[in-house]
Amino acid sequence: MAARVKRDDEAWTGERPSRFALPLLLLAAMLSAALVIYAAGDRALAAGFAATVLALAALLSWHRRLTSAETAEGDTTPDWTIARAAADASGMAIAVTDRAGRLVCASDRFGEWFPGFPAPPNVTADPALLESLGGAARIAWRDGEGRVEGLTQGALRLDVDVCRTGRAEDYLLWRFSPVRQPSALDDVHRLLTGEAGRQMGEAGVMAVMIGGEGRIRAANGAFLLRAAGRIDANITGRDFATHMRVDDKGRLFLAREEAGGLPLRLLQVPLRRMSQPGGAQGGGQDGPMLLLLIDEPAGSGGGGTMSLSYIETLLSLLPFGLAMADRDGRILFLNGAFSRAAGLKRGEKPVYPGDLVIREDQAAVADAVRRFAVGPQMSGDIAVRMRDQPDEPTALSLAGVRGLGEAAVLLSLKDNSEESKLKRQVAQATKMQAIGQLAGGVAHDFNNILTAIIGHCDLMLMRHTPGDSDYDDIQQIKSNSNRAAGLTRQLLAFSRQQTLRPQVLQLPDIVADVSNLLKRLLGESVKLEVSHGRNLGAVRADPGQLEQVIVNLAVNARDAMPGGGTLNIQTYAVPAAKVRELRQEILPAADYTALRVSDTGLGIPPDILSKIFEPFFTTKELGKGTGLGLSTVYGIVKQSGGYIFAESELGRGASFVIYLPVYQGADIEQAAQPKTPIRRSETWGSGTVLLVEDEDMVRAVAERALSRQGYKVLTANDGEQGLEVLAGDEKIDLLISDVVMPNMDGPSMVARARHSHPGLPVLFMSGYAEEQLRKSIDIANVAFLPKPFSVSQLAEAARDALAMGTGVE
Known part of the structure; x- marks a missing residue:
């Protein structure tokens, strides 16, 4: 009975035409024509009246069908209550995110495992796992599915499957499955x-x-x-x-x-x-x-x-x-x-x-x-x-x-060999992370000291000319300070906190640029062989840092061949299909450009192979190695988004393979680059600069350097004093601030200052990496100057920041 009522209703509403609708309509038209003939006696008028009835009925039916179709097509909003009930009934930890990364649906089990219902991939505080989850999401948007294994959440060990779903495939479905432990x-x-x-x-x-x-x-x-x-x-x-x-x-x-x-x-x-x-x-x-x-x-x-x-x-x-x-x-x-x-x-x-x-x-x-x-x-x-x-x-x-x-x-x-191996890997990762944090903190404080030393050397050199008795000594101090700055860059590279200047480039170009230097470093007893593959994708990395990676690997290979040998540098393409065939748990499925550096030396023993990327670990004699070479290589590769693997067999040499992801926006970025270089003006400037720095020695040398360039400089010890100066009667043309300061840090001060001074140019200076700071600082139109810097570098950064704020090149 209910089904019959539904069919009748559909026939009347036009949602589904009844099989009786057309005969009834024809019968009604015939009766209407008969009534017209009976009343008027005109057959032509009766035929026209019947045709009009049929036409109006057809138009009405077509209008109802069109309205019903538009209503059905317009109602595309998903019913998340049904999806949530289905997810809870499955007993699995499931989450759904949209294109903007917002969490739109999740099961109760997901909330139990991740309190507060964070939106994936922000379910972990581990930077490495966070990067892996983000990579899986990008792969899922591109290929339809992604996977991450070994996510730890308390006592749980989870595997994560990500797939693109939805009518328009505009959602990501995250499934968290507990890994069954052997028993x-x-x-x-x-x-x-x-x-x-x-x-x-x-x-x-x-x-x-x-x-x-x-x-x-x-x-x-x-x-x-x-x-x-x-x-x-x-x-x-x-x-x-x-x-x-x-x-x-x-x-x-x-x-x-x-x-x-x-x-x-x-x-x-x-x-x-x-x-x-x-x-x-x-x-x-x-x-x-x-x-x-x-x-x-x-x-x-x-x-x-x-x-x-x-x-x-x-x-x-x-x-x-x-x-x-x-x-x-x-x-x-x-x-x-x-x-x-x-x-x-x-x-x-x-x-x-x-x-x-x-x-x-x-x-x-x-x-x-x-x-x-x-x-x-x-x-x-x-x-x-x-x-x-x-x-x-x-x-x-x-x-x-x-x-x-x-x-x-x-x-x-x-x-428990596998269990012991897993414990050692976790302990190694924890140790590397702790050492990285320590190295980053030490390098940050050391950069403040070097900034003051290099700055004072520059100021003293302005008062001396070549040939003066003190000129050579000052140059020697500055040279040693720059060497120390290179050491801090190695520490920051290991801890993945250095400032990179990435560019879209081809690996063969970098190898060609560094080949002449390598021939001098390797000597006559070591032969250099270089080969390049075809159809190599462009990568996005810092060319100077990649050169340092190649030089470090080449020097280690030379030391492993005391009697001479061959160093082979090879570049080749690794498509995603090949990566899947490798079944490498660490390397996600994507397109890569690979760089292999191999030698014919003594090889690396298995007990040492697992320690080679640790900082300060070296097998060289005292005074011949700092133990930071390979750890620096590891940090640069990882910070560039790549992966590095070491392979070795005793007596048959060693190979280091670097996988850098192919940069997808290379064509667009190259087309957007200007055809002619931008002409810069002199570093001499004018205006009032507010300098906020908690380190007295850095603040003093920066104040003197900017004053010598023609700026009027006002100083403050922290963010609170900086806001007080901004609230004064003096017009501020440029704000230069350190990032990490006591009481109130630089970003917090700038965020409040932008309410009263929305167009104020800002230049941040810090010993930490620019990439990390930009991720944590949600402030638009700010420039960045890494420490340590020279007087000329500070003047150029101030000039560029002012030009960015006024729109002048």
């Missing part, structure tokens, strides 16, 4: 319920996994068939003890096999991991265990030996490290997982468990094995340090076993 319990559960469990049953081994409370969690088919009578029986959650019985001789049987059953041998494999392994604890079961039951043939005196062969076969299949030792502590058997966890080489078999650990822990391991080999069965953990990883304590589990012939102790060792 021995899950591995054993899959083993028992899968093909391996069936094979164990065919070999006569019944296997059961129980929890710490003694209830069954999983069992293979052999145990289900004999304990419950059916291979498809569901006994999960039942007490394991109810399926077993013990006779008056202490022998173990299945409870269902009351008469004629064979006694069973029971082997217990502990699956628990103690949270604080500090010593062996025994006395009973306090965690999940794997129980293996094997028939003991009646009257067989060698059953223990036969059972041991079964157990060895079984242990070789298990995915976690297990070994068996006799009462004297000698190792009888160990599986492949145990060998990998212990760091053993292929074919290596230790005699005693103590051979696996460092000398200080050997006595403790031997004593623990002796205690577990005699007396009642018990299990526990002991903290040891393995021979191949002496700095990382590892939990070694021990359990006493009985009735397996010579075997008396079962040893379990977790294969």
Whole structure:
């Protein structure tokens, strides 16, 4: 009935024409014509009247259909209440952002994991992860989908999938999926319920996994068939003890096999991991265990030996490290997982468990094995340090076993090589970030000192001419100060806080510019080979910094070839499809231009390869290396948006590969560049300048330098004093301010000053990177001068800032 009402309504409203509408309309036109003929007797008039009725009905129907279509097309606003309900029903952490990066919809789970509902990618404070999420979003807008792995949020480790969606594909859908951590319990559960469990049953081994409370969690088919009578029986959650019985001789049987059953041998494999392994604890079961039951043939005196062969076969299949030792502590058997966890080489078999650990822990391991080999069965953990990883304590589990012939102790060792590798990577990233922050802070303070030294040298040189007794000394001081400024630039490059002047360029041009310098640096014993690929995309980077990268890599390669060799510099294109084939977790799928610098030198040992980018790490002799070369290279590449990888094999040289993303706006930017250079006027100027600087030495030298250029200079110690001067009667033509100051910093002062002086030109000076400051300073039309600077550089920056404010070139 409801459907019928809906169809009638659609017929009347014109949303869906009824099949009866046309016949009814024709009938109505015919009746109208008949009435006209009856009233007027004129057939022509009747025909015209009927045609008019039909035309008006057609126009009315067409108008209604057009109005309905426009209404349907105009109503394109998404119903986010439905989307949110669907997201909550899925139980996943989902967020939707629009073209402007605003969060328009999110699930409750997203709010639980990220309090305050921040808009992706701003869900983390880690700069590296923030950059990765932003890159994934850009890739998704371009290619339709992106992915980031390993996002950490508290105790969670998440993978993030981003895809473009919506009717006009103008939204991004973010899905946050928790990474499933490997678990021995899950591995054993899959083993028992899968093909391996069936094979164990065919070999006569019944296997059961129980929890710490003694209830069954999983069992293979052999145990289900004999304990419950059916291979498809569901006994999960039942007490394991109810399926077993013990006779008056202490022998173990299945409870269902009351008469004629064979006694069973029971082997217990502990699956628990103690949270604080500090010593062996025994006395009973306090965690999940794997129980293996094997028939003991009646009257067989060698059953223990036969059972041991079964157990060895079984242990070789298990995915976690297990070994068996006799009462004297000698190792009888160990599986492949145990060998990998212990760091053993292929074919290596230790005699005693103590051979696996460092000398200080050997006595403790031997004593623990002796205690577990005699007396009642018990299990526990002991903290040891393995021979191949002496700095990382590892939990070694021990359990006493009985009735397996010579075997008396079962040893379990977790294969945590991947986990240890991940911990080292996290520790390394944390250390590099902390050192970077320290280096950036030191360089910032040092730049203030160098600014004062270089500035005073420039002022003194204005009063001396070449040939004066003090001229050469002043030049020497300035030269050494500039060398120190280069050292601070290295620190800032490592911490990714230096000021870059990026340009759109081609890598072959940079290699060509630096080739002549390289030939002089390499000497006659090292041959330089350069090759370039085709169809290389333009990159956006600082050409001077890229030259420094190439020079640093070339000098290191020369030192690695003391007897001579070949240095090869190669550039080539790496399209996104090739990147996907590499399956590199760190390198996002995009178009890159690669630079490879390789040598035929001695190579880099594997234990050193992971440390080469650390600051102040060097293998060179004292006085021949600062340890900042490769760390500077790493910082420049990362700050330019690229990636660098080192590859080496002892005796076969080393290669450093740099991937720089292809700049998509190269054509537009090159077309927008002016054809003729802009002519600049002299640095002499006029007007009133307000100088705000908290460092007395920097403020003094800047004030003298600007006064010598013809400016009237007013000074202030911080932002609050600067606002007081601005509020005075003096007209200010230019504001020069430091960025980081106590009480009130420069950006806060300028933001308030722009309310009363909207057109005031502003010049910021700071020892921090311009790129980082511009991201954090939301103020338009401001210039930037990096420290340390000379008197002439300050004068030029002041002239340009005034020209920008007045619109004069």
